[in-house]
Amino acid sequence: MSTATHMDLTHTEALLQVPEGGLASAPRQNIESGIPGVRLNPTLMRHEIFDAELAEEVLRTGAPSSQVVVLLAKGELRAASELVAETRFIDPQNFAMRVLDTSLTRAAGDAPRAVNRLRALLTEFKDTEHESILQQHLGFAYVESGDVLAAANRFRKALDLRTAADADAHLIESSRACLESVLEHTAKTAGSADAPHPAAVNAAAQHPAPATAAIALQPPAAG
Template identity: 80%
Template sequence: MITAPDRDLTHTQALLQVPVGGLDSAPRQNIESGIPGVRLNPSLMRHEISDAALAEETLRTGSAAWQVVVLLAKGELRAASELVAETRLSDPQDFAMRVLDTSLTRASGDAPRAINRLRALLREFKDTEHEAILQQHLGFAYVESGDLLAAANRFRKALDLRTAAGADAHLVESSRACLASVLEHTGAGSAQPAHQHPGQ
């Protein structure tokens, strides 16, 4: 059985990053998401099912947040929306589900509304352990909206925060790979963190 609390920061940070669109860049190696059966495709900037059997096991036994990620990776928006609504009914302030709710908004094709909601969350959680995931999700939402410069700024901030915090390697790599994908299209800079932190 998969055991991971919804509120565990590592898994909260590893939550859905699935815009409907994405950049048509050179293929990059998919990255572990921290969720069994699901990997991040940094070329399309979305999660995809990498192991159908593991993904089905996650749907049966994983946390509600993991289940939502799997459902969205499968394109089952209605089922994902229902699970988010049910979970938030019992705990409206659950951070993971609040982020996933904005991901549903983005996956439904309303990037501007997702951006507004993520910016509101960022004001609430600025300078906390949750800021990196919000910066990352803003990066995806800005890609979806077509504002690649804003997206690059957000991915770079997420990369800096994750590097400074010594986050799991797959989280750092997801920010780095998505930043590289955006920079490839803007012709700007490198995907290295703006501020290196020794030993992290």
């Protein structure tokens, strides 16, 4: 690592500096999400079910926001969308549901639109206790949009905010692990600017572009 000070670095170089504490030397493990039965996969930037029984218990008795995360992890987008809509009908300004609504947009294959919606929310909640989660989710959306440098910027901001606020350990670790994932990808694909991050590859695989059907030529009408 360079001995240059942060002020000596260009913006891009600063983004790509290894975070304090270094990079993980062992294969990165999924991270506790704070929701029973669900962990964050920091390589694919998605929540995954690791204990089906615990996850089902959350669906029966958990808070609506936790239920939405479980449904997203299971790929049940329609049920997740209905629960978000029902909750926001009662409480339109529910912050958790507004963020999860952007997760639905991303899960449906429209990461650029999720970026725009999250940036609007960030304008509303800048410098509040909610900023770190918006920065984290912007990181997810930028990765899937293919802009890894913007993602690095957002994950680093989320990490800094969560560390400064002494947030729960799993929140700090999720920001650190996602930042490290982006940095490792950037290092491995140096010189290949178009190489997509695994999270972007996975997102694209969930929503393949429809095949373009050949248009059958019709014979001219008789007469």
